[in-house]
Amino acid sequence: MKIVVLDGYTVNPGDISWDEISNLGDFVCYDRTAAEDVVERSLDADIILTNKVVIGKKEMDSLPKLRYIGVLATGYNVVDYRYAREKGITVTNIPAYSTDSVAQMVFAHLLNVVNGAAHYADENRRGRWCSSPDFSYQDVPQRELAQMTIGIFGLGNIGRKVAEIAHAFGMDVMAVTSKEQDRLPEYVRKVTWETMLSGCDVISLHSPLADDTFEMINAGTLGRMRNGCILMNMSRGPLVNEQDVANALACGILGAYCADVLSVEPPSAENPLLKAPRCYLTPHIAWATVEARQRLVHICAQNICEFVRKTPQNVIN
Numbered sequence: 535m536k537i538v539v540l541d542g543y544t545v546n547p548g549d550i551s552w553d554e555i556s557n558l559g560d561f562v563c564y565d566r567t568a569a570e571d572v573v574e575r576s577l578d579a580d581i582i583l584t585n586k587v588v589i590g591k592k593e594m595d596s597l598p599k600l601r602y603i604g605v606l607a608t609g610y611n612v613v614d615y616r617y618a619r620e621k622g623i624t625v626t627n628i629p630a631y632s633t634d635s636v637a638q639m640v641f642a643h644l645l646n647v648v649n650g651a652a653h654y655a656d657e658n659r660r661g662r663w664c665s666s667p668d669f670s671y672q673d674v675p676q677r678e679l680a681q682m683t684i685g686i687f688g689l690g691n692i693g694r695k696v697a698e699i700a701h702a703f704g705m706d707v708m709a710v711t712s713k714e715q716d717r718l719p720e721y722v723r724k725v726t727w728e729t730m731l732s733g734c735d736v737i738s739l740h741s742p743l744a745d746d747t748f749e750m751i752n753a754g755t756l757g758r759m760r761n762g763c764i765l766m767n768m769s770r771g772p773l774v775n776e777q778d779v780a781n782a783l784a785c786g787i788l789g790a791y792c793a794d795v796l797s798v799e800p801p802s803a804e805n806p807l808l809k810a811p812r813c814y815l816t817p818h819i820a821w822a823t824v825e826a827r828q829r830l831v832h833i834c835a836q837n838i839c840e841f842v843r844k845t846p847q848n849v850i851n
Contacts, residue, residue, distance in 0.1 A: 535559035536599075537838070538579040540567040540587040545606050550828045554835035555583075558842075573597065581838060590614045594621050602626075602841050604834055605850075607821075609742075615851035626837045626848045630691050631830045632821040636768050636794075637695035639820035640738055641703075643792035646814065647764055648677040680704030685734035687750075689713060689722070692768070693740035697722050708734060731758045738766040739773050749775040756782040762789035768820050771797040780806035783813055794820040 536559060539552075543565035546552060552563060559581070567575055567587050573596045576582050580599055582589065585606040591614055594600060603613055605627045615625045646652050653674055657663065663671040684700045686693045689711040697707050701721040708725045715724045730737060737759070741747050751765065751774035759765075765788060767773055776797055782788035790812040796805060799818055807813050833848070840847045 535580045535842075536578050537561050537581045537583065538576050539563040539583040539606075540572065540575065541565070541585050542583075542606075544585055544822070545827055545830060549824060550831065552831060554831055555838065558835065558838055576600070583834065584612060586612055588612050589618075591617045594618060594623060602838070604628075604837055606830060606834060608632075610850050619851040623851075624841055624846055624849060625851045626841070626846065627850050628830050628833045628837070629848060631833055632823070632826040633691045633695050635823040635826040636692050636820045637699055638823075639794055639816065640696050640766055640768055640792075641699055643766060643794075643814055643816070644679070644736065644764065647790045647792060647812075648679060648682075650674045650676060678704075682706070682735040683708060683733060684736040684738060685709070685725070685730035686711075686722075686738050686740060687727075687730065688740035688742075688769070689718070690740060693738075694719070696738055696740065705736075728758070731755060732760060734760060734763060736764045736766065739769050741769055741773060743770040743772055748772055751775065751779065753778045753781070756787060759788070761787060764788075764790045764792065767791070767793040767795060769795065771795040771799065777806050780810040780813070783810045788812075790814065794818055 537555060542563040552561070555561065564575060569588065572587060572589070572593050576597050578599060579597065581602045581604065582600060583604045583606055589603055589612065594617060600623055603618060603623060603625045605613060605625065608627055608629055610625065610627045613625050618625045657671065680703060683706040685708040686697055687710045689697065689709050693709070697709065697719065700707050707722045708730055709718065709722050710727050710730055711724060718724060749772065756778060779788065779791050783791060791807070792814045794816045795818055796807065801808065807815060837848050
């Protein structure tokens with residue numbers, strides 16, 4: 535059984551082990567694969583593993599041995615899974631491997647905004663504390679999370695973990711969710727989107743990208759937020775209109791925007807958020823702790839083993 539990884543570098547740049555997968559067959563791993571090289575590199579493959587390399591009708595029709603496509607991520611829009619079903623090709627994904635990692639990044643960003651740790655470290659390097667007339671140098675106010683209200687849009691695995699951590703910090707927790715109130719943790723209050731917009735100091739987005747969530751954050755919704763609200767997006771870049779967010783930051787309506795995702799990745803140098811004030815961006819790394827990536831490999835190996843046993847798991851088609 536030949537297993538080909540088309541773009542393994544982001545999952546494993548060399549600091550974790552592929553052994554759980556490589557021990558299952560004839561294993562070949564490419565760091566990256568251009569679209570025009572997919573078929574050539576996969577000709578003899580029974581199994582293809584991809585993170586962001588697109589596998590569509592053309593590729594599947596050119597690969598007669600292909601029986602299984604494993605997406606090395608939770609999102610699976612890189613594969614034409616409906617056509618794969620017609621071809622009898624099983625497609626799986628990796629759910630819930632990075633819940634703790636992504637939730638942790640939400641609070642890494644949030645604590646940086648309310649405590650200013652990075653700001654004060656930079657000030658120290660500039661000698662501001664050394665030249666301070668007082669023992670405590672302060673030029674940016676700090677806030678206590680316990681006095682703040684957070685609104686969470688979407689209570690899937692990550693949203694629920696964010697709610698749990700927020701509650702541990704003493705925050706008041708609101709949520710927009712399809713779940714009924716009696717199915718929510720007792721510390722989460724189900725509210726409408728409009729109530730969340732006007733009533734929260736922090737709004738954290740945890741929603742898939744769909745027609746009704748595309749650019750859900752725009753000039754209109756930003757204008758209805760509490761003044762100085764901190765907006766968090768660790769989900770999908772196109773949930774926000776980036777120019778509108780940049781404008782809201784520039785005029786002071788939005789207190790801060792913290793994101794691990796952008797609408798186009800890697801971004802153009804002209805992306806308005808890159809130079810916007812109080813905009814804190816990380817380069818799509820919230821999912822990528824060492825532990826989460828090794829967990830991803832482990833679940834992928836389990837997926838392959840169950841497929842071979844004819845009891846496939848995490849099937850999306």
